[in-house]
Amino acid sequence: MIEVSENILREADFMAISMLSGCMLVFLYDVLRIFRKLVTHGTIALAIEDMLYWVFSALFIFAMLYRKNDGLIRGFAIGGIVTGMLVYNYLISSWATGVVARILKKLIRLFLYPLHLLGKWTKKPAHFMHHQAVRLWKRAAKLLKNVYKEVKIGVKKR
Secondary structure: OOOHHHHHHHHHHHHHHHHHHHHHHEEEEHHHHHHHHHHOOOOHHHHHHHHHHHHHHHHHHHHHHHHOOOOOOOOHHHHHHHHHHHHHHHHHHHHHHHHHHHHHHHHHHHHHHHHHHHHHHHHHHHHHHHHHHHHHHHHHHHHHHHHHHHHHHHHHHH
């Protein structure tokens, strides 16, 4: 069996970590995309989210380079990150985003179903109460109108 030098193993490990870091960055952006599918956003919110994502990405890459390569930026490390991003984006991203979004939508629907039932159960009593309140208001208005007429007639007679 051929022995591989420790330096080459360290470089291969660094390359693998760079590629996994790239995959993780695209995965995090997919999480952001799913969040955007579930909750509508304005332009400013999108810009802030993107800026926060890129600041986090820069800090994440810096921490990875600092730990694994003493902070040295090397071309093959950046190449590994980009390769990992591309591999994840083209092989896994669209499938994972769709599946996770569907699962989250079903979970949200499951949690909101009791509220839907509560709305159904309270619709008739609420309609009844509204109808009674309207009838009471009309009676009160009619009574006040009659009182107003009586007072107005009484004032004119004097």
